[in-house]
Amino acid sequence: MFDFIDMDFDPAATLPSAGPYLPDAADCMRCGLCINTCPTFRLFQTPEETPRSRIRTLSKILVENQPITDAERLHLDNCLQCRACETVCPSRMAYGELFDQAQAHLAAAPQGLAKLAFCLIENKRWRRRLLPLLTLYLKSGVQKPLRHIGLLKKLHLEDANALLTRPALKPLAAHYPATGAAQGQVALFTGCIAEHFDNATLQAAIQLLNAIGYAVIVPPGQGCCGAVHQHNGQSATGLIENNINVFNALDVEAVLHTATGCGAMLSEYRHEDAEAADLFKQRLQDISGFLLAHWPDDLHLQASPEKVAVHEPCSQRNALKNQQNVYALLAKIPRLEVTPLPDNHLCCGAGGSYMLSHPDNAGQLRAMKQQAINGSGVERVVSSNFGCAVFMNAGGGEVVHPLQLMAGQLAVLPETVLRQTNIF
Template sequence: MFDIMDFSQGMTGDNGMELPTGGGPYIPDAGECMRCGMCVSSCPTFRLFQTEAETPRQRIRTISKVLVEDVAISEEEHEHLDNCLQCRACETACPSRMNYGTLFDQAREKLSQSVSRSWLAKLALFLIEHKRRRRLLLPLLSLYLRSGLRKPLRASGLLKKLKLASAENLLSEPALGGLAGIYPVGRRARRRGRVALFTGCLAEHFDRATQRAAIKLLNAIGYEVVVPENQGCCGAIHQHHGCSAQTLKDKNIAAFYELEVEAIIYVASGCGAMLSEYQGDDTETAGWFGRSLQDINQFLLAHWPDDLQLAASNLNVAVHEPCSQRNVLKNGQSVHALLRKIPGLNIEALPDNQLCCGAGGSYMLTHPDNAQQLRHAKRQAIEGSGADVVVSSNFSCAFYLNAERAETARKLVHPIRLLADRL
């Protein structure tokens, strides 16, 4: 099953290893892993547990049982598979270019047919899917956070009994209400076109400052911004849980397709990674969506007017590179290039950027112990960097790293917020 692949006609990859060639992208199936182990040290769960069972190599073996051999897997194998953060660092390290993310999603979908979900997971998926119902809950959340109920409720132990303690710890004040539908270009900029903004589900309420910064910058470089009300979650959380994200995909494609825009801009790299997979659906509208999709950092960089100057700053900035940006979108360098628009800024990559911060979509809620250990390691890297500001292009990473932090610890912000502040 795990035969060594024929590299006789291979080409050389970044790491000097030969890569298989052929027409179009090569996506090996789960049975084609060479078991070379080059992915092992890049895997955050191997870093935590130091056992073979927690390596990508072993997970691919398990996935092969599910997808290729069609045999039942043990509870332990299921648990080790479930511990995966889906950070896809193993893909970046793999000389065979194993498409681990796709294999994992396929296995998860197949296994999910025999797994019953907790009421909490079902509720979370329901709220992610239904925007109006989610919005109805936000004023209640805001009231709870301001009411002084938090302390006694935590002390009562009820949250722990209901398995809500980890989620409750992460809560922060949401933005109530939605963004406007259209943000026209102001009088001071020359109008160059019209783009649409993808706002996501949780980021829409918990990262409003970044979305406003995106609108401000896009307007400043001459683009009118449309925010379609009928857009929804990108579907990443559903896919990670082995549920179909097709309804969410179809809804988003339809919501944006009817607009006359030059680009669909996403701000959070986690959403961007999922949205970039829409074009895999072989339809004209999905193809259009894929071609129109643009990362905010890349779009601003590509369309920055020569005469737009930003105020200088002598801050030291460390750039956190989210897994979705590093291992899926592979566009992290655009953040460094964009930040160089601010004269005087000292920009460095955050040390140990290849290690996942633990957020992992909903992983911070489903595996709080593992996630917290990884977050602790990331926080040590942040504090050790000596940076004045740390930037991250993914809402989920910043949200998790900013939650429950010490008062003196640095807060992560999206890089575009630094630019918007210096307009």
């Protein structure tokens, strides 16, 4: 057992008298309010697995410039970077940012499979060469015998293998004209692997935008948002610079993202050319908010008597804080019953690359999420983050992006028919 409030805390004794001031790491009051929000505390129930303890380690690294122990490193690495602790902290600790800064101090250059993963994320040409081979592998049926003889486990590929789905090989077109009365033009952020592994969501986004009168540009020069790099201590500067240059060069009303994980990263872009970064962020919007703001009064969706639960990804709840848009958007589908997934404040375990680096912790959190899904009595779950959906689906869930649900009901019916069928 340990005290939630640290009565012995003496800030004067803790803060270094000299050295660089790094925002917030030393401002923790040790009040303990963050403890119960933390998924790793839920898993381990120990003081070391709390945000408060990790903030202490971050302060050691960033402010006091002290070496940390192996145990401190282990507990720091167990963090999912869900940022739930930020939302309740009275000191407004910039936990996510401090964690990234510490990772940049600690992380070594990636090796082996991690190096290959970073290359694939960064390099479109590599992806185009390797994905047909992956398709062949998935079609061939060798997964089962490889798992059976234990080879995937030996090569540390079992967890990655479980997440694989057949990739879309055909790239998206660069331009999709509006189908409804023309209103304007937007750009779609597709990032890196989503074009291949979450193609259905991107297609749905394009269909919906076209239907509300917006032409969609998908600039082929865009690339990964940089989140995986930044959260793992690698430089994301080149990726950030590329996206800023590519999107700022376009004559569009908005730059829209569909995945909240990427959206959170994009909305916090920093660059030495602050003006360019600001221009990028001014035009950046979550697609749900954009669709809501521009939805024409005469565009009606077909009814669906389904019951769905909304999973609110951590990047949406704790960084973008716009989860209400999803509920408002789904309310446009007549008869659809929409409910929040119980325990939405708790991370599903995906955590970007966490599902691969910490499969046991991630699996336990996913099992809790699955229990919440089973208890909710819904037919399907919607999630606006691709990583969460992939991870929950690998555990037996049926999770889709809300845009896919919306686009599926898009067959436009004339208003007279709608009145006759009493849909409204």
